[in-house]
Amino acid sequence: MLHASELVVYDGQQEVVRHERLTAKGQARLDLDHYLEALVRKPGAFPGATALEQARSAGKFTPVHDAWWEAAKAAHGERDGTRP
Numbered sequence: 001m002l003h004a005s006e007l008v009v010y011d012g013q014q015e016v017v018r019h020e021r022l023t024a025k026g027q028a029r030l031d032l033d034h035y036l037e038a039l040v041r042k043p044g045a046f047p048g049a050t051a052l053e054q055a056r057s058a059g060k061f062t063p064v065h066d067a068w069w070e071a072a073k074a075a076h077g078e079r080d081g082t083r084p
Contacts, residue, residue, distance in 0.1 A: 005020065006019060019031075030049075030051035032054070032055040032061065034051070
């Protein structure tokens with residue numbers, strides 16, 4: 001259902017997700033969580049992902065996350081340390 005300020009997605013009568021509605025033409029908001037499964041297959045896409053930049057801008061991917069990611073890369077290498 002599309003409302004004035006949000007989009008709500010249902011599976012039957014069960015609400016699956018609720019997102020703030022974007023109102024400007026061509027606007028896009030990507031949710032990093034929606035990309036994690038794809039990033040398992042293409043971990044090299046993670047560092048430059050638009051979803052990652054949007055998560056950082058929104059404060060959802062914090063310096064703590066970055067520190068954990070750097071530690072994972074140091075322990076497992078660039079490729080495997082980037083897998084979600």
